[in-house]
Amino acid sequence: MEAAYQKLVRLESQLHPEGVQRAPLWQFVLWLGFFGTVLLWGVYAMFLCWFKGLNQTNMNDYYGFALWIWADLAVIAVGGGAFFTGLLRYVIGKDPLKYIINYAVLIGFICYSSALLILAIDIGQPLRGWFIFWHANVHSMLTEVAFCLSCYFGVLCIEYIPLVLENRKLDEIPFFHHTAHNFHEVMAIFAATGAFLSFFHQGSLGGVAGVLFGRPFAYRPEFYIWPTTFFLFTWSAAACGPCFTILVTKITEAITRKKLVKDNVVELLAKIAGWMLLTYSIAKIADTLYWGFVMLPKHGLQITDFYTNASLIYTKLGGVPWILLIEILCSVIPALILVSKKGRQSKPALVVAVLLGSMCAMINRWVMVLQVMAAPIMTFDQFALYFPSWQELATTVLPVAYGVILISLSHRYLPVFPQERELNPV
Amino acid sequence: MGETQGHGHQEGNGHAQGSKYGMVIDLDKCTGCGACMVACMAENNVPTKPDETNKLDTITWMRVFKLSNGKAFPEAETCYLPRPCMHCGGKHDAGHSPCVSVCPATATDYSYKTGIVSQIYTRCFGCRYCMGACPYKARYFNWWDPKFPADMKEYLSPDVSVRMRGIVEKCSFCFHRYQRAMDRAFYEGRELEEHEYQTACTQACPAGAITFGDLNNERHMVHKVVNDKHEGHAVLQGRKPFRLLEELDTNPKVYYLSARDWVVKAGNASLRETSPADKKPSGGHH
Amino acid sequence: MFPFSFEWHWDMSHIVFMGGLWYAICIMALGVNYVLGKSFMQTIKGDSGHGHDDHGHDGHGEHH
Ligand code: SF4
Ligand code: SF4
Numbered sequence: 001m002e003a004a005y006q007k008l009v010r011l012e013s014q015l016h017p018e019g020v021q022r023a024p025l026w027q028f029v030l031w032l033g034f035f036g037t038v039l040l041w042g043v044y045a046m047f048l049c050w051f052k053g054l055n056q057t058n059m060n061d062y063y064g065f066a067l068w069i070w071a072d073l074a075v076i077a078v079g080g081g082a083f084f085t086g087l088l089r090y091v092i093g094k095d096p097l098k099y100i101i102n103y104a105v106l107i108g109f110i111c112y113s114s115a116l117l118i119l120a121i122d123i124g125q126p127l128r129g130w131f132i133f134w135h136a137n138v139h140s141m142l143t144e145v146a147f148c149l150s151c152y153f154g155v156l157c158i159e160y161i162p163l164v165l166e167n168r169k170l171d172e173i174p175f176f177h178h179t180a181h182n183f184h185e186v187m188a189i190f191a192a193t194g195a196f197l198s199f200f201h202q203g204s205l206g207g208v209a210g211v212l213f214g215r216p217f218a219y220r221p222e223f224y225i226w227p228t229t230f231f232l233f234t235w236s237a238a239a240c241g242p243c244f245t246i247l248v249t250k251i252t253e254a255i256t257r258k259k260l261v262k263d264n265v266v267e268l269l270a271k272i273a274g275w276m277l278l279t280y281s282i283a284k285i286a287d288t289l290y291w292g293f294v295m296l297p298k299h300g301l302q303i304t305d306f307y308t309n310a311s312l313i314y315t316k317l318g319g320v321p322w323i324l325l326i327e328i329l330c331s332v333i334p335a336l337i338l339v340s341k342k343g344r345q346s347k348p349a350l351v352v353a354v355l356l357g358s359m360c361a362m363i364n365r366w367v368m369v370l371q372v373m374a375a376p377i378m379t380f381d382q383f384a385l386y387f388p389s390w391q392e393l394a395t396t397v398l399p400v401a402y403g404v405i406l407i408s409l410s411h412r413y414l415p416v417f418p419q420e421r422e423l424n425p426v
Numbered sequence: 427m428g429e430t431q432g433h434g435h436q437e438g439n440g441h442a443q444g445s446k447y448g449m450v451i452d453l454d455k456c457t458g459c460g461a462c463m464v465a466c467m468a469e470n471n472v473p474t475k476p477d478e479t480n481k482l483d484t485i486t487w488m489r490v491f492k493l494s495n496g497k498a499f500p501e502a503e504t505c506y507l508p509r510p511c512m513h514c515g516g517k518h519d520a521g522h523s524p525c526v527s528v529c530p531a532t533a534t535d536y537s538y539k540t541g542i543v544s545q546i547y548t549r550c551f552g553c554r555y556c557m558g559a560c561p562y563k564a565r566y567f568n569w570w571d572p573k574f575p576a577d578m579k580e581y582l583s584p585d586v587s588v589r590m591r592g593i594v595e596k597c598s599f600c601f602h603r604y605q606r607a608m609d610r611a612f613y614e615g616r617e618l619e620e621h622e623y624q625t626a627c628t629q630a631c632p633a634g635a636i637t638f639g640d641l642n643n644e645r646h647m648v649h650k651v652v653n654d655k656h657e658g659h660a661v662l663q664g665r666k667p668f669r670l671l672e673e674l675d676t677n678p679k680v681y682y683l684s685a686r687d688w689v690v691k692a693g694n695a696s697l698r699e700t701s702p703a704d705k706k707p708s709g710g711h712h
Numbered sequence: 713m714f715p716f717s718f719e720w721h722w723d724m725s726h727i728v729f730m731g732g733l734w735y736a737i738c739i740m741a742l743g744v745n746y747v748l749g750k751s752f753m754q755t756i757k758g759d760s761g762h763g764h765d766d767h768g769h770d771g772h773g774e775h776h
Contacts, residue, residue: 053591054552055569060482064554064567124552124567124592131531131551133713138729142530142555147733154740178751186743193739200732213517214524214561214676299673300696377561378670379692380493380507384482532719 015169017415021426023256031408035401042398045391049121056391062384063373068122070369071396073205075111075118076149077233077361080241082108082156083191083198088272090191099265102416103252104245105159110406112153114399121395139225141207148201155194158183167413199234206233209368216299217306218372220291228287229368235283236331236361239276242269243334243357250351252411258424260417267344270354274338277357281331284364288324306375323367330360446515446541447599448641448679449628450651450667451508453689455635458506462488465630466510469600471586473572485566487511487597488627495688505689508636510627511564511597512670512678513543519677525556525565534594541641541679542599550593557594561671562678565596599638600625620646637661641679652681668693 009025016022023031049056059066085104089097120126132146165171165180203226209218210227220227246266253260292303307321334353337343344350376383388396410416466472466488478484493505516522521536523543533550536543557565571591574582582588585602589595607622620639628638639646644655651661667681670693684690713730720726 053569053571054567055483059567060480060569061557061563061566062482064557064565122553124554124594125550125590128531128549128551131533131549132553134717135531135533135549135719136713137530137532137719138725140528140530140555142528142553144729146530151733151736151740158740158744175751175755178754179747182747182750182754186747189739189743193736196732197736208528208555211528212524212559214559214671214674216674300694305695373558377674378491378563379695380491381563 015167015413017168017413017421019421019426021258021424022412028408028412032405035404035408038401039398039405042394042401045394046117046121046398048391049395050126054122054124056389058387058389058392060384060386063370063386065369065373066386067370067388067392067396068118070366071399072115072118072122073365073369074362075399076115076202076205077237077240077365078244078358079108079111079115080198080202080237080361081243081245082111082159082241083152083194084238084241085245085269086159086191087195088269090188091195094268094272096265096268099417099419100245100249100261100269102163102418103249103261104242105156105163106407106410106416107245107248107403108241109156109160110399110403112149112156114402115149116153118395118399141204141211144204145201145208148197148204152194152197152201155190155197158190159187159194162187163410163414163416166415198237202234202237203230206230206368209372212372215372215375215377216296216301217375218368219295220287221295228290232280232284232287235276235280236364239273239280239331240357240361242273243277243354243360246270246273247351247354247358248407250354252407256411258420260420260423262419262423263345265419266350270338270344270350273357274335274344274353277331277335277360278339281328281335284331285328288328306371323363323371327360327363327367330356330363334360444539444541445643446641446679447604447623447639448513448541448648448652448681449510449625450637450648450661450681450683452633452635452637452661453505453507453682453684454665454686455633456490456506456508456631457633458490458492458504459632460490461630461632462508462627462636463490465626466597468581469583469586469626470598471572471574471582471588473568473570473574473588474578475570475573483567483569485568485595487564487566487595493689493692503686503688505684505686505692507682507689508627509562509564509670510599510625510680511543512562512676512680513541513599515541515677515679517675517677524559524561524676528555528559530555540599540601540604542601542604543596544601545594545596545598547587547589547593547595552592552594554594560596561674561676565594567594568592648681651683666690670694 005025012025013022022028045056057066057068081104085097085101088094089101120129123129132143133150136143136147138144162180162183165176170176171180206229207227209215210220210229211222212218218229220229222228223231246269249261249266296303296305307324334357337349337353338357342349343353370386373386374383463486467474467486470487472485472487475484488508488510491507491509493507495501495503495505497503514523514525516524516527516536521538523536526534526536526543529550530553531549531551533546534543534556535546552567554567557563557567568589568591572588583602585606603625604623607618611618611622620643623638625636625638628636637647637651639648641648641652643649647661649655652667654662662683663685665683665685667683668690669678669681671678673694673696682689682693714720715722
């Protein structure tokens with residue numbers, strides 16, 4: 001028994017990247033087992049939704065978009081680190097980012113595959129999902145989302161595959177070795193295509209709410225066909241995505257108890273994210289003011305209409321529209337920390353900043369999905385409450401478990417962090 | 427959004443000459459009896475649920491809202507407001523309904539021939555974006571497989587398809603009745619008469635509160651009422667037709683009449699006396 | 713999605729939207745085929761690949 005286990009350990013260790021230390025196999029299996037169980041719970045809920053239909057959720061005719069759509073928008077926003085880091089590294093030429101791009105791509109891959117999965121659960125007739133492509137209405141923001149999202153997921157696969165092929169054993173196969181190498185050579189083209197597609201799907205996700213002229217809470221002025229939320233979403237994804245990449249890197253470092261990326265790399269990315277966040281928060285504040293004091297009065301509404309009434313979840317706490325304030329603070333505070341050199345260099349401040357930066361996008365997406373649905377429009381309509389069912393929660397936790405598993409596998413078997421060997425000599 | 431939708435390209439230019447079916451609902455006549463809702467469900471094969479207590483996922487193409495002026499006795503007043511799909515014309519009445527413009531699969535479309543917003547059940551894949559877009563909450567999702575109590579199956583209308591689970595449906599202005607009437611009129615080589623195409627709710631209303639017809643046809647009552655023509659005065663009695671949420675540029679085709687000021691004010695946010703925020707929501711399912 | 717589906721119209725929106733989309737798809741398809749083709753040729757030529765210098769590009773790892 002013992003001998004068989006030792007043999008297994010020896011064989012398995014041959015799959016590890018060269019010159020790095022990995023956790024003992026039993027520990028790794030336990031870790032996978034825990035998250036695998038969570039994953040199975042989510043998969044069970046997923047099949048329930050597929051076979052029994054969306055009556056398994058607590059959504060209703062007032063909340064046609066709910067937790068899932070928020071989760072979708074949120075993972076796509078924080079997954080924006082992949083396209084933006086790729087753009088900076090390959091197109092703009094910020095060379096040091098090559099030490100974090102692999103991880104950014106991996107996180108993006110997880111986020112986008114999760115988003116596609118959630119979308120597949122979220123539609124009432126999953127088998128007709130392809131209608132969105134086949135019968136495309138090019139004027140719908142959701143069509144734009146579907147096309148760009150799927151194509152960009154293709155780009156992420158292309159960016160992730162070379163990393164897989166660099167596994168020690170796979171790399172020994174000449175064809176795989178060449179393929180990985182050749183992919184890297186033309187990666188700039190894919191990165192540019194990815195940035196192009198991301199610009200449009202991040203934006204059109206913002207457009208999804210922004211074009212709803214029947215919903216004054218969401219509706220925004222349009223440039224050509226795109227409402228301001230189109231640009232704000234792209235911008236915030238480019239700002240908050242890298243924050244999330246840094247956050248996950250820091251969490252990975254804490255869990256593996258190793259330094260995986262050098263500080264100068266992280267600081268460079270943090271600095272760029274900081275400036276993006278700062279400009280974003282200015283744009284967001286301007287947009288909110290214009291919406292509140294120009295757009296709404298045109299529709300006979302006042303900004304306070306949306307921050308009074310009904311439920312504490314969306315409204316005022318002591319007379320303050322708290323969710324709006326938190327959203328804005330979550331972009332201003334991290335921005336100020338990250339643009340200052342001192343802030344970036346202090347580890348606790350950096351972690352707080354990237355945490356708030358990631359939350360910034362998540363709260364914004366929450367507001368643009370659930371609060372949009374919650375706000376009654378007809379003056380005599382009621383405010384409906386919604387709380388997700390366990391099936392919805394399980395399927396939303398599913399991507400998290402899946403992400404942890406994929407990161408763990410990738411970290412164990414693939415050279416995700418090029419600086420790991422140098423930073424942690426065995 | 428830039429261009430016209432779907433088939434609009436072929437028909438779009440001529441749509442001024444096309445029909446524009448719409449409704450006028452006299453809120454001062456409506457007693458809130460709910461006959462329109464029942465007639466609609468029967469006419470359109472709307473499925474039932476074993477337990478209908480949760481109104482948030484019950485399908486009601488036609489729904490009667492109960493409005494109150496929020497005052498205490500003896501000033502308390504109630505108004506019942508039937509709400510079908512408004513068949514919105516969208517901005518500039520050009521056919522960009524809130525829901526049609528967002529549907530990614532072209533599963534709901536605006537007809538420039540009739541002004542009716544259609545729903546293509548076999549094409550809808552249930553993303554529910556249109557539900558989010560409709561400010562009148564006129565769209566309903568089929569959360570369950572359609573179920574009818576055993577004997578009721580015999581009463582299903584053969585003209586209307588039963589919808590499957592996982593898709594969105596809404597009021598169609600009884601479009602199958604239009605098709606039936608059009609077939610006959612075409613066969614007999616004449617124009618459609620006003621009485622030939624009437625929705626089920628219009629005919630069921632015992633108070634005669636609903637008037638239905640072609641808003642573009644000068645001989646139809648709805649046209650006269652909405653355009654304040656001579657004969658319409660008997661109906662209008664000095665009241666001005668209004669629409670719900672007119673300020674949002676949705677261009678609904680359902681008009682309401684009421685002599686009560688607070689009811690008219692409830693139609694649009696800018697007119698309202700008290701913000702809905704200031705009082706407990708008075709609207710509710712009847 | 714295709715000009716033969718009946719929702720299709722030869723208008724600006726379709727040309728811009730679908731044009732952009734098919735352009736992106738073509739670039740990706742061409743790129744992938746180029747890489748696979750080139751790698752296939754290199755493999756056939758018997759170049760083991762481990763000899764040449766491919767340090768210094770992107771996060772390719774430092775395992776050479
Ligand atoms: S009332 Fe709602 S469903 Fe009907 S046309 Fe208007 S937006 Fe569409
Ligand atoms: S639910 Fe159906 S009709 Fe509504 S937007 Fe989605 S596909 Fe179109």
